[in-house]
Amino acid sequence: MQPSSVTLTQMLDARERRAQAQNAILKTAGSSDCLVSFSLNIAGDVKRTAKTRFLFDQGMRAFDALGFPQLSRTVSDAVTGTEALILLHADAAQVKTVLERLEDTAPWARLFDFDVLNASGEKLSRRTPRRCLICGGPAADCARSRAHGLNAVKQATDALLDECCADTLASTAHAALERELYTTPKPGLVDRNNNGAHADMDVPLFLKSAASLVPYFKTAVLSGLRNETMDSLREAGLLAERAMFAATNGVNTHKGMIYSMGLLLYGTGKALSFGGDAVSHAAALARADAEDRLSAAMREQNTNGAKVLSAHGARGAVGEAADGFFHAQYAADRIKAHADSENPGALALIDVMVVLSDTNLLHRGGEDGLRFSQEHALRIAMLPEHERIAAIEAFDRDMIERNLSPGGAADMLALGFFLDAWRTFSGSLREVGA
Numbered sequence: 041m042q043p044s045s046v047t048l049t050q051m052l053d054a055r056e057r058r059a060q061a062q063n064a065i066l067k068t069a070g071s072s073d074c075l076v077s078f079s080l081n082i083a084g085d086v087k088r089t090a091k092t093r094f095l096f097d098q099g100m101r102a103f104d105a106l107g108f109p110q111l112s113r114t115v116s117d118a119v120t121g122t123e124a125l126i127l128l129h130a131d132a133a134q135v136k137t138v139l140e141r142l143e144d145t146a147p148w149a150r151l152f153d154f155d156v157l158n159a160s161g162e163k164l165s166r167r168t169p170r171r172c173l174i175c176g177g178p179a180a181d182c183a184r185s186r187a188h189g190l191n192a193v194k195q196a197t198d199a200l201l202d203e204c205c206a207d208t209l210a211s212t213a214h215a216a217l218e219r220e221l222y223t224t225p226k227p228g229l230v231d232r233n234n235n236g237a238h239a240d241m242d243v244p245l246f247l248k249s250a251a252s253l254v255p256y257f258k259t260a261v262l263s264g265l266r267n268e269t270m271d272s273l274r275e276a277g278l279l280a281e282r283a284m285f286a287a288t289n290g291v292n293t294h295k296g297m298i299y300s301m302g303l304l305l306y307g308t309g310k311a312l313s314f315g316g317d318a319v320s321h322a323a324a325l326a327r328a329d330a331e332d333r334l335s336a337a338m339r340e341q342n343t344n345g346a347k348v349l350s351a352h353g354a355r356g357a358v359g360e361a362a363d364g365f366f367h368a369q370y371a372a373d374r375i376k377a378h379a380d381s382e383n384p385g386a387l388a389l390i391d392v393m394v395v396l397s398d399t400n401l402l403h404r405g406g407e408d409g410l411r412f413s414q415e416h417a418l419r420i421a422m423l424p425e426h427e428r429i430a431a432i433e434a435f436d437r438d439m440i441e442r443n444l445s446p447g448g449a450a451d452m453l454a455l456g457f458f459l460d461a462w463r464t465f466s467g468s469l470r471e472v473g474a
Contacts, residue, residue, distance in 0.1 A: 044119045045085040054120035062157060065112065065127055069159045073111065074132035076139070077155040078103065078124040083193040087121040090312045090469050091201040096122045097468055098208055099152045102142055108135060117468075132158040140166055148204035151197065173197065202265050205312050209462075210257035213301050216457035217250040217294070220450055223385035225432045227393075227413075228439030229450050236436070237404070237445040240291050249284050249293035253301075256280035260302040264309025264321065270328050277302055296357045296451045300368070303361050304455060308462055318462060319365050326361035357399075357451070367396050371456025372463065381425060385453060386432055392449045392456075393417035400447035409444050 058077065066075055078099060082092055100115075103126075111127040128135060139154040150173065156164045170179040173196040174188040182188060221243060224231040235242050259276045280298045285291075307322030360367060374391040378384035394417045401410045416438070420431045439445065 043086045043089045046087055046120050047085075050120055051087075054118065058123060058125075061114070061125055063161065065114075065125055066157065066159065066161050068112075069127060070129070071159050072131070073127060073129050073159050074135055075157040076103075076124075076126045076128060076135065077157065078126065079121055079153045081151050081153050081197075082121065083190060083197045088117070088119055089201075090315065091205055093117070093122055093469055094208070094312060094465065095148065095151060095201055095204045096124075097465065098204060099149075099154075100124060102145070102149075103139075103154075106138060106142070132156050132164055136164040137167070140168070143170075146204075146207065148200040148207070151200055151204075173200070202262060205265060205309060206258040206261040208465075209261045209305055209308050210254050212461045212465075213257045213305055213458050214250055214254050216301075216454050216461065217253070217297065218247070219385065219457045220454035221246045221250070223383070223389065223453065225386060225429065225436050226389055226450065227417075227432060227435040228445040229447070233433075233436070234440070237440050237443045241293060245288055245291060246293055248287040249291075252283045252287040253280055253294060253298065256283070256298065257301065257305055260305035261309040264306035264311075265313045267310060267314065270325055273302055273306055273325070296447070297454060300357050300361060300365075300451060300455055301458065304365070304368075304458060304462075308466075311466070318466070319369065319459070323361060323364045326358065357448075360452075365455065365459075367392060367452045368455035368459060370395065371452045372459035373456075375453075375456050375460050383429055385457070387425070387428060388456060389446075389449055389453050390417045390420050390428065390432060392452045393446050394421055396446075396449050396452060398446045398448035400445055405442060405444050409442065412442070413439070413444060413446060 062075060062077060069075065078096075080087075080092055080096055080099075109129045111129055113124065113126045115122065115124045136156040139156060143149050143152045143154060150171070158164065171177065172179045172182040172188070174192055175182065221230065222232060224233050226236065229236040230238055230241050230243060230246060232243065256276055256279065260273060263273050263276065277298050280302070281295060284294055284298065303322040303326055304318065306325060307318035307320070310316070310321040311318040371388055371392050374388035375384050378387040381387055394414055398410060398413070401413050405412070416435055420428055420435060423431055
């Protein structure tokens, strides 16, 4: 999406078109209906970017979650901004009260502009005045007096847009970790049924670990939005490792996710600020120091991944990232393919296990352990779908007995959940030419 400046004439024309569309919709409204007009308060002469569309989409999701019965809905995406007109069968005053609260749910929700018109076409006023982005005083007073200047307001607006992207994507990454954790059954892994082949891990520990990473996830998105270097992301990742180990009393629950999810979050941030493909951005950043990382691992031999690299040539998370996150994208594809099943995560995990040279399995069971897991997973993947879950539960018992845990596949599943959500987020950006 190429940002373009708009003229005053274009904005006035857009306002006129919006009024005409509102009047046309209200002619079809019943006496108990109301019309919601949703747009964004964006300072300056650039009204539509990838980040404004991302914010708009979050506003629409939040609106839909309120559950008001919708009679019709139109969305327009023009250089003058993205707008929605939604006809509701609901009391206008009640809708206005709820939407006023929605506009105050987060700092960046201050940029939402939900107008509510009753069936007669009268626009309802806010009960409390909007606050200024700069000083917190009444926004109307500051606007009339031009108290802060356009540049200051634009900077505050841009900061809120970045905050929306970072908050939303960090929460999405956290939700992906939790969704992977709760996927049950998972052979050899911690899930709702058991602790798999892990004597030192359980569901509560993973929840603590995942929660500790949210600030880092937000930092990773901001790093991409600002096009920072790998050094910056690496420094943030080291701090995240310390936070994780503090939360888990030294247990390594999510070290691989700090690296891989951090890169993908960086990629989404860069895509929102500069365009392009998020995964490609993430892979390019990984390639910047992948060989140095792998060479250092071979020399130092101080991690399980390094030992597996030396013994089996498996490049683990670093190789996966540098090669373009092939298996993470495959996981997202399989999650989507199984979307209509009762347990898409468990089925997608088996699909990933078939094709992934999982370094965790190589560490615990060598080539024999990896071969056993892949062959067993392939047999399950070829079963009729209604037989697979029971087969996975039996597979889980076998993996626990052999002390095998496909931690690499679990990471790919978590990344797949995140990428599946990102594809939904970015779909509207592609539709308008991002």
